[in-house]
Every structure is written in structure tokens, then in C-alpha cells.
Amino acid sequence: MIAELGHFALALAAAVALVQAVVPMLGAARGDGAMMAAAAPAALVQFGVLGIAFAALMHAYITSDFSVLNVIENSHSLKPLLYKVAGTWGNHEGSLLLWVTVLALFGALVAVFGRNLPPSLKARTLSVQALITLGFLVFMLLTSNPFARVFPPPIEGTDLNPLLQDPGLAFHPPMLYVGYVGLSISFSFAVAALIEGKVDAAWARWVRPWTLLAWTFLTAGIALGSWWAYYELGWGGFWYWDPVENASFMPWLAATALLHSAIVVEKRDTLKSWTILLAIIAFGLSLIGTFLVRSGVLTSVHAFASDPDRGIFILLLLVVAIGGSLGLYAWRAPGLQGGGLFRPVSREGALVLNNLLLSAAAATVFVGTLYPLFLEVLTDDKISVGPPYFNLTFTPIMGVLVIALGVGAMLPWKRGDLGAVTRRLTVACVVTAVLMGLAALLYWQRSALAVAGLGMAAWLAAATLTQLWQRVRPTARIGVGEGVRRMAGLPRAAWGMTLAHLGVAVIVAGATGASLLTQETISSGGPGDRFTVGDYAFTLESVDRVAGPNYAAERGTFRVTDAETGDEIATLHGERRRYVAGGQETTEAGIRSDLGGDLYAVLGQPTDDGGWTVRLYRKPLVPWLWIGSGLLVLGGLFSLSDRRLRVGAPRRSGTRAGGVARTQPAE
Structure with a gap:
């Protein structure tokens, strides 16, 4: 009975998603406030109904209900409770249910916390989100029903893949899904803005927290998966450039670029068109990853399905979602003119370089991941693209990025003086030279590249700490004690940036040790x-x-x-x-x-x-990989806790004497 309730909840969620996709969008086009207002309650109902469906499937796993085909194929009565729960999403149908539940979750979050959003933008955003959810719900109902029954039921199930019976893999998929499925909300904001034809600083301020939330969970999910591969598979490595690993890494690179690009839109009212394109690409890469995992084109421990018919359905969803949004972008993007001017040597210029390098890195991973598949389709030849390719293409790009990060954060907006920045980084250069010298004494005979990698890590860490110190003590007239006191008053977003950049430095050191000094x-x-x-x-x-x-x-x-x-x-x-x-x-x-x-x-x-x-x-230095990943996640959480990044957080100002207070949106 509970399984039938779950199946009914899926069908009901599809009906609600259809209403949410159509009614608010029409209301925004007509300027009808009542129709637009339907978006928020529909989003909440959709999330509630999908929550019931997900709970029903989890109940079937916990109780070992072997009348449900999905439970038979992925569970066993002897499994510990943790892995019975994890089995809910450790398969194709269950993971799809998690997919749509996360989609609905982000819609519900916007409905609750997006109170200060313009009604038309909020309505269109939630409508686009519902359209994505509807597509996947139709896919589930037609091809991937997680509640299909079997009669008579067997006595036992066939068990979950033993490689997935691990605490790391129990929590890795939910975090990963909140990450790259969460990028759907940035995509929905971007499409809604294109429909309205308006992208401004306020839009960037609204979209950044949602992107940052998804990026933070995606970072945690990738790190947890890497940690699992390191200790569970017994090969001693933490990353093998497996195509399914890359499927989550490509959206992460695009989302990182999107976060930095949105800052430029917010602060300087420029890079609008590029930022919209990044939001589309980031979620597009998430959909491509979904296609790779479920189409049967790849054989991997991470892959969920091997049914080409399902792959064709997902490919159609991908073409409609990404092709449609890119078509809309081609139509609307020429009208998104930026207003801010800046010199190449400036904070904006550094962020543009950051975006170019991250985009180039994502492109190299994309080519290395999909080229073998395209070649096999066109010529029937099978080749393997592995670590040597990525080491020769991806690593140099990221090396340049690490060096540039140390300088870019020191530059002012609009126009910068590279000479002045270099002088402020003198101490960082000296610290880097000393640490590289020590690394050369220890490791030069084993690997000169390792010395270079450790030097880059030292450079970024020293430059990041220098930037933090310069922020609180810009001149020698301010005492050290006063500088330390000012640190406590820095915005949390500033601490978030510092922690994230330090995390990158620590990861570079850990990756160098694990790859070159083992x-x-x-x-x-x-x-x-x-x-x-x-x-x-x-x-x-x-x-x-x-x-x-x-x-x-x-x-x-x-x-x-x-x-x-x-x-x-x-x-x-x-x-x-x-x-x-x-x-x-x-x-x-x-x-x-x-x-x-x-x-x-x-x-x-x-x-x-x-x-x-x-x-x-x-x-x-392998533990530095996990420490650095933790710093990245902590940096994301610090930034999210900054009041200026809370969507819809009001700020009151006014005088007590007049008895009147004005509510303004947070910066």
C-alpha cells in the first residue's frame, strides 16, 4: 500500500509541476498578480508530495519489502540499516527520485526565502524550475518507476553493489545531487531573466547565494567521493579522471566561474551576457553528466543504468532544456548591454582572466571525457583518454590560475597598479622563495615538478594571507593589535573568500604530494x-x-x-x-x-x-587534500552566512524619533 502511495505521489507531483510551469508563466506575461502568486504554494506542494514519494521508497528499503522490484535488485535483508537507507538512492530509479526531490527542494527554498524577489522574476524562475522537474517526472513515470511491484515476491534481494556499502558512499550522492542538481536554480534564474530581458546588479545579488549553496554542496560531494575512492578501492589514488568523476567536476568548474562572474555583474554592471551563459552551461554540464551515467554509454562503478532507450529520453530532455535556453540566449543576449568600463589591470580584469582559465579547464575536461565517445560513434574505434592527457592539458591551466589568484585579489576595481600590488606582495614572494628552497632540498632529486607544485601552493597561501592582512592594516600607521581587532569585524564573505583560496592552496600541496612524491x-x-x-x-x-x-x-x-x-x-x-x-x-x-x-x-x-x-x-601530504576541501566548504558556508548574501533578508533603517522605519533589501 505504501509503495502505491509513493507511485500516486509521483503522478500528483507531475500534475502540480504542470500547473506550476504554466500558470505563473502566463501570469507574468499578462501581469496577473494572482496567477504569479500561485508559483510559491505550488512549489511547496510539489516538494511535499515528492518528499512523500521519497519517504515511501525509503520505507520499502528499510523494511526489506521484496515485493518492490527496485528493492529486490538493490538490497538484502542482511545489510546494515545505513546501507538499506543509502540503497534508496544507490540505483537508477531511486537516484532519479532523489534528483527530482532536490529540484523541488530548491524551488521550495526560493518560494520561502525569495520574498523580496520581483513577483514576475520569482514566478518565471519557479515556472522554469517546474518545467525541468516535469520532464524528469514524466521520464520516471514512463521508463523508471521506482515502485514497480513483483508477484510473487522472492525471499531475498540481490544486494547493493558492495563497493557502495560504505559510509562515504552513503552520504556522497545526496551532497553531490544538492550540488549539481542545485545548479538548476541558477539556470532557472538565468532563463527567467532572459525572458524578462533584464539582468542587473540586483539579479546577480539574488542568484549568487543559490549558486554558492549548490557549489558548496558540490564541493563537499566531490571531496567525499574522492576520499571514498582513495580508501575503498585499494589503488592508492584519489582521482583517476574517470568520465563519471568528470561529470561532476565539469559543473563545479563552471559554477566556480559563475560565482566570480556574478560578482562583476553585481559590483560593476558588466559581463551580464557572459554570466547568463555560464549559468546555462553549468546546469547543461550537469544534464550531460546525468546522460553519461544513465545512458549506457559508459561502464563504471558510478554508472546507474545501461538502457539505451532511457539514454535517448534523457538526451531529448537535454536537447530541449539546453537547446531551448541557448536559443533564447541567442535571441535576448544582444540586448544585455553592460554599463561598467574597466582596465585590463583591475579586479574586473582579474576576474575575467579567472573565468577564461576556468572555462578553458572545463573545456579540456569536456573534450577528454566525450571525445572517445564521439570517436566510437563515428568510426567504431575505441580509445581511452586517461591521466596523461589531463596532466598535459588541465594541470598547466590550473597552474596559471593559482598564480593569478594570488595577484588578482589584491587589485582594486576599475583600474589597478601592478607595480604597487607587486610591492605589497614582496613578503609573500620571499616566503614562497624560502619554502621552495626547502622543498628543493627535500624533493629535488625525486621530482622537480613537485617542487614547482609546492611552490605554487606556498605562493597562493602567502598571497592570500597578505591580502587579508592588507585589508585590515593597509598602512603602517595602524598597529598590529588594531589590525587583529579589525579582522574580527571583516564581512563573513571576505573570510569565506580567504578560506576558499587557502583551501585551493592546501589542495594543490596535497595533490602534489599524492601524485608526485608517492x-x-x-x-x-x-x-x-x-x-x-x-x-x-x-x-x-x-x-x-x-x-x-x-x-x-x-x-x-x-x-x-x-x-x-x-x-x-x-x-x-x-x-x-x-x-x-x-x-x-x-x-x-x-x-x-x-x-x-x-x-x-x-x-x-x-x-x-x-x-x-x-x-x-x-x-x-595526502591528508591536505581533505583539509583543503574542508576549507573550501567552510569558505562557502562563511560566505552564505554573510547577511549581504541572504536572499530577501531585509535591513531596517530610520530614526526612532519619527517612529517610522524603512525596509530596504540587503546589499
């Missing part, structure tokens, strides 16, 4: 054998059989000591798990982390002579 040994042996990795000795102490809630495992115990002194450093446990339901195997790496890096041990396949294959690593 030491590894892949060998075989039995209990008592000793393996040397750099300055460390790993001894395989024992291999024991252990039982989990729905798996059996062999657990290898590794004792790690200093290779020279023999001092004990850590004990690591690596596992090979075999799951009861389907007999699938996974690895669990044993990891010991500190700020200097990770010790990493994997127990591999048994060998013919009764031993075991082992993979052992020393990975310098």
Missing part, C-alpha cells in the same frame, strides 16, 4: 615477511579470517616500523571482503594518517605458494 611497493609474501617503502618497513604479521554483518573477510595485520631504527610507528589492518549475497569482493585499505602524509597497506589476492599479494605506499 613511494610504493607491490610484492608478495606471507606472515613474517618484511617490505621496505622509503624510510618505512612494513611487516605482514598475520592474515586472519573475520566475519562482518553481511560478508566474510581475510584481514592482514601490518606492523610499520622505521626502516633504520626499527622503532614501531603504527599497526595497519587491510581486508579482502567477500559478500554473502552475490559473492563479490572488495578491499579495505589499512591507513594511518598524520599531517605529513599517509601509510597505506592493501592485502591483495592469494598467491599459488600460499602467500599474499600486498600493495604498500607512503603518500606524503
Whole structure:
């Protein structure tokens, strides 16, 4: 009965989405306030109905209702509760339901927190959002019903992919979806503005918080997925440029460019047309990622479906949404004239360079991801584009961006003096030179590129802290104590920018260490054998059989000591798990982390002579990847908490004597 309720809720949500898509849009065209006012309650009802549908599917998973086909294919009664809940979105149909629920969530948030939006813009934005939701709801009802019944029901299900039975993968998809599905609201704002033919500073101020919210969750989702791949897959890497990884990374790059471009629209009333285009591209890349995951064109642990018919349906949705919006853009964009003038050497010029580099980086990832697919369609030849391509194309672009970030934030608006900025960055240059010298002493023999990467990280961190200090203590006449006191009074958005740029610097250092300074040994042996990795000795102490809630495992115990002194450093446990339901195997790496890096041990396949294959690593600075990602997320949250970025937050001003207060929109 609950499954039927969920199915009915989906159909009802489609009907509500149709009303929300049509009535407010007509009302905005006619200037009918009552019809426009229908957008907000419709958005709230749609979110409530989809919430019921999502809860119904989750109930089926928690109770192991094997009369529901989706539960049979993706669950098992022995699964821990966390993974039963995560199974709700760990499949094609369930993840689509999460997709539309997040779409409705952002519509509901705009309905509640967008009270100060102009009625016509709000109505059109919510109508466009409903159109997107309607398209996916029709897709679900016709091809991907998550509540399809089976009779008679089997006794057991076939289980969820064991690789997905992990805390990291339990929370990774919801965060990722709030991120790149959340970019739909920026797209809806952009299309609504194109229909109205008006893009101004107020529009940029309204769209920035929603983009920042999506960007923050997308950052957290990508970082969590990378962390999962690092410790769960047992290969020792954090990013492999897998096409489905790229599917979330491309929208992130476009959203980062959009955030910076919207600042220029807000502050200087220019780059309007470009900012609208970025909003369309960012969500367009999210739809392309959805197509890649669900069309069957890719085979990946991340992929949900392999049905070409479903892929064609999604491709049609993509063509209608992106093709229609780009057609509207081509018609309306020539009328979006910017009013602000600026010199190339200025804050605006730096943000334009930022956008160009981020766009070029996104383009290289796009080409590397889709070129093999296009080539296979056109010539039937299969090729693989992997890390070497991205290292040669993407990495140099981001290197230039990291260097430019250190200078751009110091430039004033309209016109800047590069010489004056260089003088203010003298201390940062000295700090960078000293740290690069230390890095060269430690690592030059192993990798000159690593020295360069660590130097860029040091440069960005030093320049970012210099910019923060210059902001609170612009002259020597202001004492150090006064400068520290002023820091507490800085806007939260300023702290957010500082934390985000520091996060980039820390990530660059972590990626450099993980990619260029890793030491590894892949060998075989039995209990008592000793393996040397750099300055460390790993001894395989024992291999024991252990039982989990729905798996059996062999657990290898590794004792790690200093290779020279023999001092004990850590004990690591690596596992090979075999799951009861389907007999699938996974690895669990044993990891010991500190700020200097990770010790990493994997127990591999048994060998013919009764031993075991082992993979052992020393990975310098890897924890900095997660610390830097945390700083990025924290920076986004700090900026969101800034009063000036709260959509619809009123600000009262006036005199007590007159007894009258005026309410003004927040800056």
C-alpha cells in the first residue's frame, strides 16, 4: 500500500509541476498578480508530495519489502540499516527520485526565502524550475518507476553493489545531487531573466547565494567521493579522471566561474551576457553528466543504468532544456548591454582572466571525457583518454590560475597598479622563495615538478594571507593589535573568500604530494615477511579470517616500523571482503594518517605458494587534500552566512524619533 502511495505521489507531483510551469508563466506575461502568486504554494506542494514519494521508497528499503522490484535488485535483508537507507538512492530509479526531490527542494527554498524577489522574476524562475522537474517526472513515470511491484515476491534481494556499502558512499550522492542538481536554480534564474530581458546588479545579488549553496554542496560531494575512492578501492589514488568523476567536476568548474562572474555583474554592471551563459552551461554540464551515467554509454562503478532507450529520453530532455535556453540566449543576449568600463589591470580584469582559465579547464575536461565517445560513434574505434592527457592539458591551466589568484585579489576595481600590488606582495614572494628552497632540498632529486607544485601552493597561501592582512592594516600607521581587532569585524564573505583560496592552496600541496612524491611497493609474501617503502618497513604479521554483518573477510595485520631504527610507528589492518549475497569482493585499505602524509597497506589476492599479494605506499601530504576541501566548504558556508548574501533578508533603517522605519533589501 505504501509503495502505491509513493507511485500516486509521483503522478500528483507531475500534475502540480504542470500547473506550476504554466500558470505563473502566463501570469507574468499578462501581469496577473494572482496567477504569479500561485508559483510559491505550488512549489511547496510539489516538494511535499515528492518528499512523500521519497519517504515511501525509503520505507520499502528499510523494511526489506521484496515485493518492490527496485528493492529486490538493490538490497538484502542482511545489510546494515545505513546501507538499506543509502540503497534508496544507490540505483537508477531511486537516484532519479532523489534528483527530482532536490529540484523541488530548491524551488521550495526560493518560494520561502525569495520574498523580496520581483513577483514576475520569482514566478518565471519557479515556472522554469517546474518545467525541468516535469520532464524528469514524466521520464520516471514512463521508463523508471521506482515502485514497480513483483508477484510473487522472492525471499531475498540481490544486494547493493558492495563497493557502495560504505559510509562515504552513503552520504556522497545526496551532497553531490544538492550540488549539481542545485545548479538548476541558477539556470532557472538565468532563463527567467532572459525572458524578462533584464539582468542587473540586483539579479546577480539574488542568484549568487543559490549558486554558492549548490557549489558548496558540490564541493563537499566531490571531496567525499574522492576520499571514498582513495580508501575503498585499494589503488592508492584519489582521482583517476574517470568520465563519471568528470561529470561532476565539469559543473563545479563552471559554477566556480559563475560565482566570480556574478560578482562583476553585481559590483560593476558588466559581463551580464557572459554570466547568463555560464549559468546555462553549468546546469547543461550537469544534464550531460546525468546522460553519461544513465545512458549506457559508459561502464563504471558510478554508472546507474545501461538502457539505451532511457539514454535517448534523457538526451531529448537535454536537447530541449539546453537547446531551448541557448536559443533564447541567442535571441535576448544582444540586448544585455553592460554599463561598467574597466582596465585590463583591475579586479574586473582579474576576474575575467579567472573565468577564461576556468572555462578553458572545463573545456579540456569536456573534450577528454566525450571525445572517445564521439570517436566510437563515428568510426567504431575505441580509445581511452586517461591521466596523461589531463596532466598535459588541465594541470598547466590550473597552474596559471593559482598564480593569478594570488595577484588578482589584491587589485582594486576599475583600474589597478601592478607595480604597487607587486610591492605589497614582496613578503609573500620571499616566503614562497624560502619554502621552495626547502622543498628543493627535500624533493629535488625525486621530482622537480613537485617542487614547482609546492611552490605554487606556498605562493597562493602567502598571497592570500597578505591580502587579508592588507585589508585590515593597509598602512603602517595602524598597529598590529588594531589590525587583529579589525579582522574580527571583516564581512563573513571576505573570510569565506580567504578560506576558499587557502583551501585551493592546501589542495594543490596535497595533490602534489599524492601524485608526485608517492613511494610504493607491490610484492608478495606471507606472515613474517618484511617490505621496505622509503624510510618505512612494513611487516605482514598475520592474515586472519573475520566475519562482518553481511560478508566474510581475510584481514592482514601490518606492523610499520622505521626502516633504520626499527622503532614501531603504527599497526595497519587491510581486508579482502567477500559478500554473502552475490559473492563479490572488495578491499579495505589499512591507513594511518598524520599531517605529513599517509601509510597505506592493501592485502591483495592469494598467491599459488600460499602467500599474499600486498600493495604498500607512503603518500606524503595526502591528508591536505581533505583539509583543503574542508576549507573550501567552510569558505562557502562563511560566505552564505554573510547577511549581504541572504536572499530577501531585509535591513531596517530610520530614526526612532519619527517612529517610522524603512525596509530596504540587503546589499
